[in-house]
Amino acid sequence: AQSVTQLDSQVPVFEEAPVELRCNYSSSVSVYLFWYVQYPNQGLQLLLKYLSGSTLVKGINGFEAEFNKSQTSFHLRKPSVHISDTAEYFCAVSQGAQKLVFGQGTRLTINP
Amino acid sequence: DAGVIQSPRHEVTEMGQEVTLRCKPISGHNSLFWYRQTMMRGLELLIYFNNNVPIDDSGMPEDRFSAKMPNASFSTLKIQPSEPRDSAVYFCASSYRQGGSGTDTQYFGPGTRLTVL
Numbered sequence: 001a002q003s004v005t006q007l008d009s010q011v012p013v014f015e016e017a018p019v020e021l022r023c024n025y026s027s028s029v030s031v032y033l034f035w036y037v038q039y040p041n042q043g044l045q046l047l048l049k050y051l052s053g054s055t056l057v058k059g060i061n062g063f064e065a066e067f068n069k070s071q072t073s074f075h076l077r078k079p080s081v082h083i084s085d086t087a088e089y090f091c092a093v094s095q096g097a098q099k100l101v102f103g104q105g106t107r108l109t110i111n112p
Numbered sequence: 113d114a115g116v117i118q119s120p121r122h123e124v125t126e127m128g129q130e131v132t133l134r135c136k137p138i139s140g141h142n143s144l145f146w147y148r149q150t151m152m153r154g155l156e157l158l159i160y161f162n163n164n165v166p167i168d169d170s171g172m173p174e175d176r177f178s179a180k181m182p183n184a185s186f187s188t189l190k191i192q193p194s195e196p197r198d199s200a201v202y203f204c205a206s207s208y209r210q211g212g213s214g215t216d217t218q219y220f221g222p223g224t225r226l227t228v229l
Contacts, residue, residue, distance in 0.1 A: 012146060036220075038118055041222075042202070042222055042223075043116070043205075043220030043221050043222045043223055044155075044205075044218050045220070045222040046219075049217070090155065098145075098160060098162075098167075098207070098216065099157055099160070099168065099207065100157065100218065101157075101185075102154060102155040103154070104154045105154065105155075
């Protein structure tokens, strides 16, 4: 069975600093990988997804993620964060079907 | 373009009562998903439909939960009778399914926050 581990439940960062949110997945076959963002009291919004091809995926709001098959990781990065990036971030995996398996989420807090 | 619409946004009920959550997917989408989000268990897929037909309900916790999709623009998730442990945020999501892959982007509604006293 697939699973997703988000290694940090909370990440505090100063404004304009870089950030990396870590995600590892477990699967024995090819997978599709996703990052979603959830702003307070809202639903989830897709940031980016990896399907195939280039391992560096660029998404909305200046975020990018790198797929690393050997390390089974899909870490999310942003070179300079803003207060508006304060949210919860979810990594998810699907295995050719439509079912998404989500990680537990990482709460990103931006301090001024 | 309207996104996924869910109602009500908040529901407070007493144990034993019937609760019905509603969802209107994005027009033109042919797949619909119901999720539950709790602090303890995170985001869990309860059930999903393709072309109004339930495909996988293995995530439905027990017989007290039922979901229907009578047409392409409406779905309900019903809990009867409700229990305090059902308190959670319930999300509906929809997507346009292309072929047999799992690459479709799911678009989420704002959720219904359910509190069962």
